Amino acid sequence: MSGFRYELIKTDGKARRGRIHTAHGVIDTPVFMPVGTAGTVKAMKPEDVAGLGAQIILGNTYHLYLRPGHKLVEKLGGLHTFMNWPGPILTDSGGYQVFSLAHMRKMSEEGVRFQSHIDGSQHLLTPELSTEIQHSLDATITMAFDECTPYPATEEVARTSMELSMRWAKRSRDAFVRRDGYGQFGIMQGSVYPHLRKESMEKLAALDFEGYAIGGLAVGEPSEVLWEMTDVSAALMPENKPRYLMGVGYPSDLIHAVMSGVDMFDCVLPTRNARKGQVFTSEGVINIGNAIHTESDLPLDPACGCYTCAHYTRGYLRHLFKAGEALHAMLMTEHNLYFYQHVMKTLRDAIEQGNLKEVAEKLLKTVR
Amino acid sequence: MSGFRYELIKTDGKARRGRIHTAHGVIDTPVFMPVGTAGTVKAMKPEDVAGLGAQIILGNTYHLYLRPGHKLVEKLGGLHTFMNWPGPILTDSGGYQVFSLAHMRKMSEEGVRFQSHIDGSQHLLTPELSTEIQHSLDATITMAFDECTPYPATEEVARTSMELSMRWAKRSRDAFVRRDGYGQFGIMQGSVYPHLRKESMEKLAALDFEGYAIGGLAVGEPSEVLWEMTDVSAALMPENKPRYLMGVGYPSDLIHAVMSGVDMFDCVLPTRNARKGQVFTSEGVINIGNAIHTESDLPLDPACGCYTCAHYTRGYLRHLFKAGEALHAMLMTEHNLYFYQHVMKTLRDAIEQGNLKEVAEKLLKTVR
Numbered sequence: 001m002s003g004f005r006y007e008l009i010k011t012d013g014k015a016r017r018g019r020i021h022t023a024h025g026v027i028d029t030p031v032f033m034p035v036g037t038a039g040t041v042k043a044m045k046p047e048d049v050a051g052l053g054a055q056i057i058l059g060n061t062y063h064l065y066l067r068p069g070h071k072l073v074e075k076l077g078g079l080h081t082f083m084n085w086p087g088p089i090l091t092d093s094g095g096y097q098v099f100s101l102a103h104m105r106k107m108s109e110e111g112v113r114f115q116s117h118i119d120g121s122q123h124l125l126t127p128e129l130s131t132e133i134q135h136s137l138d139a140t141i142t143m144a145f146d147e148c149t150p151y152p153a154t155e156e157v158a159r160t161s162m163e164l165s166m167r168w169a170k171r172s173r174d175a176f177v178r179r180d181g182y183g184q185f186g187i188m189q190g191s192v193y194p195h196l197r198k199e200s201m202e203k204l205a206a207l208d209f210e211g212y213a214i215g216g217l218a219v220g221e222p223s224e225v226l227w228e229m230t231d232v233s234a235a236l237m238p239e240n241k242p243r244y245l246m247g248v249g250y251p252s253d254l255i256h257a258v259m260s261g262v263d264m265f266d267c268v269l270p271t272r273n274a275r276k277g278q279v280f281t282s283e284g285v286i287n288i289g290n291a292i293h294t295e296s297d298l299p300l301d302p303a304c305g306c307y308t309c310a311h312y313t314r315g316y317l318r319h320l321f322k323a324g325e326a327l328h329a330m331l332m333t334e335h336n337l338y339f340y341q342h343v344m345k346t347l348r349d350a351i352e353q354g355n356l357k358e359v360a361e362k363l364l365k366t367v368r
Numbered sequence: 369m370s371g372f373r374y375e376l377i378k379t380d381g382k383a384r385r386g387r388i389h390t391a392h393g394v395i396d397t398p399v400f401m402p403v404g405t406a407g408t409v410k411a412m413k414p415e416d417v418a419g420l421g422a423q424i425i426l427g428n429t430y431h432l433y434l435r436p437g438h439k440l441v442e443k444l445g446g447l448h449t450f451m452n453w454p455g456p457i458l459t460d461s462g463g464y465q466v467f468s469l470a471h472m473r474k475m476s477e478e479g480v481r482f483q484s485h486i487d488g489s490q491h492l493l494t495p496e497l498s499t500e501i502q503h504s505l506d507a508t509i510t511m512a513f514d515e516c517t518p519y520p521a522t523e524e525v526a527r528t529s530m531e532l533s534m535r536w537a538k539r540s541r542d543a544f545v546r547r548d549g550y551g552q553f554g555i556m557q558g559s560v561y562p563h564l565r566k567e568s569m570e571k572l573a574a575l576d577f578e579g580y581a582i583g584g585l586a587v588g589e590p591s592e593v594l595w596e597m598t599d600v601s602a603a604l605m606p607e608n609k610p611r612y613l614m615g616v617g618y619p620s621d622l623i624h625a626v627m628s629g630v631d632m633f634d635c636v637l638p639t640r641n642a643r644k645g646q647v648f649t650s651e652g653v654i655n656i657g658n659a660i661h662t663e664s665d666l667p668l669d670p671a672c673g674c675y676t677c678a679h680y681t682r683g684y685l686r687h688l689f690k691a692g693e694a695l696h697a698m699l700m701t702e703h704n705l706y707f708y709q710h711v712m713k714t715l716r717d718a719i720e721q722g723n724l725k726e727v728a729e730k731l732l733k734t735v736r
Contacts, residue, residue: 039687043694068662068687076665076683084679294436297444311452315444319407319436326411326694 003181004210006242006263010352014234014261017351020211020242023181024080024088024140025055029242029263030351032254032344033058033090034337035271038067039083042271043329044337046085052306052334053341056088056140058266061133062097062125066116070136078138090266091139093130093172093187096148096247107147109164127171131184135177142184143213144172149191151219158191165189165215166203173207183210185244191216192225194232201236211242214262218247226253231260251280251343251367255360258347270336275329277321280339285368286314288332293318306338307331343367371549372578374610374631378720382602382629385719388579388610391549392448392456392508393423397610397631398719400622400712401426401458402705403639406435407451410639411697412705414453420674420702421709424456424508426634429501430465434484434491438504446506458634459507461498461540461555464516464615475515477532495539499552503545510552511581512540517559519587526559533557533583534571541575551578553612559584560593562600569604579610582630586615594621599628619648619711619735623728626715638704643697645689648707653736654682656700661686674706675699711735 003023010017020027034041034049037060041049049057059079064070076082079089095112098105102114102123111126130145146165149158169186176184186204190196204212214233217226230245234257237243244264245257254265270280277288281301286293288300299309300317308317308331320328343363350359371391378385388395402409402417405428409417417425427447432438444450447457463480466473470482470491479494498513514533517526537554544552554572558564572580582601585594598613602625605611612632613625622633638648645656649669654661656668664682676685676699688696711731718727 038691038693039684040693040695043698045695045698067691068683072663072683072687075663076681082681082684084684295440295443313444313450315436315440316407316450316452319440323406323435325406325408326697327408327413329694330411330413330698 004183006211006240008239012351012354012356013259015258015347015351015356016261016263017348018242018263020088020263021181022088022140022183023179024086027055027088028348030254030258030344030347031056031264032340033264033266034340035060035266035268036083036085036089037268038063039073039079041333041337042275043326043333046083048334049085049337050087052338053345054337056090057085059089059091059137059139060097061091061094061130061137061143062101064091064137065094065125065133066118066121066123070133074136074138078136080138088140089137090141091134091137091143092246093143093145094125094133095130095146098125099148109167111145127168128175131172131175140182141211142176142182144169144184144186144209146187146189146215148219149189149216151191151216151221153191155193155196158189158193158196162189162191162196162200166200169204170207173209185209185211185213185242187213187215187246188233188236189216192221192229197229197233198236201233205238209241211244211264212237213244213246215246217245218249218253218267223253227256227260230257230262234261237261251340252364254340254343255347255363255367258351259356259360270340271333274332274336277328277332279332280336280368282339283366288314288318288321300335301339304335304339305342306335308335308338372551374579374608376607380719380722380724381627383626383715383719383724384629384631385716386610386631388456388631389549390456390508390551391547392454395423395456396716398622398626398712398715399424399632400708401632401634402708403428403634403636404451404453404457405636406431407441407447409701409705410643411694411701414451416702417453417705418455420706421713422705424458425453427457427459427505427507428465429459429462429498429505430469430493432459432505433462433493433501434486434489438501442504442506446504448506456508457505458509459502459505459511460614461511461513462493462501463498463514466493467516477535479513495536496543499540499543508550509579510544510550512537512552512554512577514555514557514583516587517557517584519559519584519589521559523559523561523564526557526561526564530557530559530564530568534568537572538575541577553577553579553581553610555581555583555614556601556604557584560589560597565597565601566604569601573606577609579612580605581612581614583614585613586617586621586635591621595624595628598625598630602629605629619708620732622708622711623715623731623735626719627724627728638708639701642700642704645696645700647700648704648736650707651734656682656686656689668703669707672703672707673710674703676703676706
């Protein structure tokens with residue numbers, strides 16, 4: 001099997017400028033993946049997501065399994081065709097959502113029993129089923145099924161949880177149907193314990209996944225712990241495979257993680273916060289609902305080149321927010337995703353030019 | 369004052385193919401105006417509305433007066449700049465919304481006292497204030513302030529109401545600030561009584577408005593009554609000014625009214641119904657929530673050339689609807705507005721080619 005591979009183009013310190021070659025196209029890394037939970041990046045047309053420079057999006061196994069069902073998506077041509085996104089798609093394994101959204105969870109060696117948050121129906125999600133669902137969805141990148149260890153966790157709890165996830169990783173790997181240009185990533189656990197992270201990575205490496213993810217972070221720990229554990233974890237990962245930090249984060253988190261050698265990110269922050277009226281700008285965060293913006297004829301970010309900033313004032317966007325208009329979510333999401341893509345492009349360019357440290361320090365002074 | 373004028377290009381029976389020349393561009397008639405209630409055509413970017421062929425949109429005086437306030441819109445450059453729609457905008461007078469949305473209405477010769485449906489604040493809307501608000505909004509076409517006579521109404525009630533509206537029309541006309549390329553329309557009332565309609569039109573004509581509207585229809589009367597009263601009313605209207613049937617309607621209503629010589633329409637049906645999962649197609653109406661569409665790989669309308677029909681299946685759109693995704697409203701609205709624009713273009717072409725009767729009969733067999 002070939003066609004799925006990571007190409008390292010240039011390094012700057014630990015940071016890596018690379019490309020992932022897949023069945024659905026090339027991904028320039030470091031990359032931020034917009035989240036398309038239920039088969040749509042909320043409030044965005046897929047062409048507009050691509051127009052912002054996004055080369056890969058994330059889909060949610062838990063959500064799509066429950067509604068509309070992976071068999072329906074498969075029948076309608078797979079997730080790419082279903083949602084009109086021909087490019088690469090990474091699907092999570094559903095594990096994280098089972099723990100954060102579902103009711104009446106009961107874990108066993110076999111998997112997790114739970115009740116749907118939509119209709120209360122009973123389900124058992126296993127490594128095998130999660131992998132099958134992702135296959136039906138036609139995910140370019142399939143994630144292994146794992147338990148996201150809660151924070152804080154004692155070393156004993158972290159070890160037990162990690163070891164279960166590693167047994168599940170083996171079962172996920174066994175269930176994965178290899179296809180040209182498709183890949184499967186294993187997920188490292190181990191909470192904040194470096195020796196557990198190391199052990200986890202060794203077990204995953206033995207399964208020879210096409211890429212590896214850092215799981216169990218961005219679950220409530222302080223930023224410094226996130227940054228340090230990311231740095232420790234990335235250093236344990238092989239050089240010839242993509243490295244993905246799951247569920248992270250603020251622009252400052254992305255910058256720190258890129259400097260630690262991480263290649264891939266996903267997070268709901270730019271999309272979810274946009275809908276709540278919060279935007280990321282080159283000068284920090286703005287809450288558009290604040291009265292100070294009522295009569296403002298400024299764009300969200302005078303330094304921004306996005307569609308929203310080119311055509312709309314804060315005063316207008318605040319009006320749409322207060323009136324509960326769908327266009328508010330559309331315009332704010334477009335701005336935030338553009339901002340995230342712009343930060344990633346800035347970092348990629350800096351790695352290429354060998355001045356990442358300088359560029360990152362400058363960015364970190366102003367962005368959140 | 370000049371610059372605002374109606375140009376009659378061709379007739380076919382009573383139907384008229386024309387152009388309205390305004391300060392903000394030319395409008396090809398017969399025309400359907402998408403409704404942009406609160407400074408946005410709901411769930412659509414303005415460029416996408418224009419891309420469907422819409423040359424003019426409607427804004428709501430009542431809504432914009434209450435939120436964000438006409439003085440704020442004026443300060444931020446007027447409604448065109450505020451909402452990023454450089455083309456013509458017609459604003460209603462607010463009268464209809466005061467009667468359908470506001471609380472604690474009390475009418476007098478002076479105007480209407482009411483409580484805001486948003487925050488309960490007290491207001492008095494008069495012909496002078498309505499006209500001033502529309503001026504602040506920078507409306508290309510300002511509507512006279514009137515009372516939309518309820519249906520059914522006795523002849524006595526209809527006469528009293530119409531006569532009040534005609535006094536208000538005079539006050540609206542006196543308050544209107546003439547500007548090059550801008551116009552003001554008077555609104556005919558008279559319920560279902562032809563002699564009252566005639567009297568109303570004579571009073572309006574004496575005020576020499578730049579156009580005239582048919583008010584007090586589409587308020588609950590049967591389709592046949594709507595069509596007949598439209599026909600009677602249009603015949604009373606001068607040939608050298610645009611004729612606007614307010615708040616109408618289904619595609620079949622538009623076809624009948626065009627054949628009676630009406631030039632302009634607005635209605636929330638294509639936008640509001642889209643958000644409720646109802647779409648207009650060349651084969652009638654579809655409710656996307658119906659289970660029959662669950663696994664459908666058909667577009668909404670196989671005969672349609674819109675973006676939604678080119679890229680998405682009924683199965684996907686039903687999924688978005690069930691999941692409450694914003695993209696559902698976006699895609700369904702785009703389809704419905706395209707359909708309405710397409711019907712109007714078909715009618716304009718038919719008038720030009722002199723085969724409207726044939727084209728209309730064919731359309732009426734399938735559309736709602």
